[in-house]
Amino acid sequence: MSASEPRPPEPFPGSALLHPLVLGAVALLILNDHVFKARWPSWWTGKLSDLAGLVMFPLLLQALWEQARAWGGRGFRPSRSVLVTCVLLTGLCFSATKLSVLAGDGWRWALGFLQWPLRMGGALLQGRDVPSLVPVAHVVDITDLLTLPGLLVALAVGWKRAAVSSCWPGARV
Template sequence: MAAATELADARPALFTRVLPVAAMVLVALNDHVLKGAGLLPGWLTGKLSDFAGLYFAPLLVAELWTLARPTCEARSVVRRVTWAALGVGLLFTAIKTSPPADRLYEAVLTALLRHPASNTVDPTDLIALVMLAVAIWDARRLVHSP
């Protein structure tokens, strides 16, 4: 039991840090307050959620993965963030370029949230995929910092 506690204490906090949590809060504020309020142009609020979401999502997925299957080995942690980024990137690419994938995504989200969800098919949003590399870089920096 003590070994499991030590492993948990050594595990890096990928998502539960200020920047990833702030990115998640930004997505929530942007999607529920800023979009349509007229405070910012629509193109900006659309991209804002994409950039912030693609930064925090792989970190969140990898941290949940690490909670389920603990590891503190730096290479394993970064590998998990990389795989999570790949999965998030594939899903994002599908819903931004394919109307059938978009409809399925909206239906699943609506069912899960019990509230109508919408997504816009917009291939120009793919520019935000760069944030996946930022998430991987951030995880690599985190696990290799003293």
């Protein structure tokens, strides 16, 4: 990088989530799950959600790791080893939920548990009874594995971010 070129912004914990490809994936995930699937349910709308989630989720895991390190007072610099671990963990868990009914059921209940506080808050605000904990809908479908290349987008975004951060003097691991 020459002296006349502007330096890229210094990464901060979770900054990979602000990459345009990741923001686009999140927007696609929301639109697809709340609009496209209702209006045009098809094989493709299921794959779009999976693809968008695979682009975003490893970087969300990495962001949580980075934020935990920052809160712990440790130095921060994007780590390629953390990134690769998050990508592999996402790929393995995703594959398990698409190949195994047991893993798929675990995912359904875990996501239902995470959504329950919002459902409960909405019900209480509307004066309704507290809703039961219910699992989300999930289909075990081996063809969803066709979306695994979405992990390469997350890997590329995080890899470049780690390379950019190495140009900052004083960056600590």
